[in-house]
Amino acid sequence: MKNADDLTAAVYDNFLKFPETRRFFLEADGEIDEVRLTRRKHSLSRWLRGSIDFKIDDDYPIRVLATGIVHSHPPSHRAHLGSIPSRFMVASMSFIQTALADVLRDELEDQDLAMRASIAWNKMLMLQLDILLAGYVSETPTEAVPINDEKGPKNPFGEGFHRGSGTGADR
Numbered sequence: 001m002k003n004a005d006d007l008t009a010a011v012y013d014n015f016l017k018f019p020e021t022r023r024f025f026l027e028a029d030g031e032i033d034e035v036r037l038t039r040r041k042h043s044l045s046r047w048l049r050g051s052i053d054f055k056i057d058d059d060y061p062i063r064v065l066a067t068g069i070v071h072s073h074p075p076s077h078r079a080h081l082g083s084i085p086s087r088f089m090v091a092s093m094s095f096i097q098t099a100l101a102d103v104l105r106d107e108l109e110d111q112d113l114a115m116r117a118s119i120a121w122n123k124m125l126m127l128q129l130d131i132l133l134a135g136y137v138s139e140t141p142t143e144a145v146p147i148n149d150e151k152g153p154k155n156p157f158g159e160g161f162h163r164g165s166g167t168g169a170d171r
């Protein structure tokens with residue numbers, strides 16, 4: 001689909017426009033790594049086409065999570081660059097949402113349909129963003145310790161809550 005290629009090209013033009021994002025696509029000598037750039041364009045375009053074709057099966061969230069992890073945990077060949085900041089993932093998704101809304105508005109005669117399609121796309125892309133960002137979150141869960149401070153509440157979830165009783169909301 002031509003729109004998917006145009007959209008991918010627009011996302012990459014935007015990456016290359018700003019030094020903060022451009023640096024992830026440069027070789028050690030500061031030149032654009034064309035081979036890798038083409039490969040990455042294909043990856044983004046594949047992801048976009050997968051979303052357009054709605055090839056969403058049980059493995060889909062795992063693939064999206066793996067993609068998030070590739071961005072948050074740099075592989076050894078670009079370890080020196082660190083993580084791709086999560087705000088750029090958010091910004092990219094926003095860029096893609098805007099570009100898709102433009103395509104739908106321009107290509108669909110029925111503007112109400114274009115609006116509804118755009119809303120649906122926004123929701124689906126937000127779900128994907130949530131999974132991509134799960135690759136960034138590093139929570140360290142610990143066991144709850146009872147609070148016995150006279151001054152504060154004894155239980156952060158309310159008096160009726162006991163360990164193993166779910167949320168306590170039904171008590």
Ligand code: HEM
Binds near residue numbers: 022024044078089
């Ligand atoms: C909506 C946001 C984004 C999506 C959906 C996305 C998608 C992808 C996908 C599917 C791959 C291939 C992953 C793999 O090989 O398993 C990839 C790789 C890559 N992306 Fe993104 N990307 C996004 C944002 C960004 C941003 C903001 C940057 C940098 C500014 C970036 C830089 C890269 C790089 C450097 C690679 C190659 C990873 C490697 O070193 O192997 N991406 N991206």
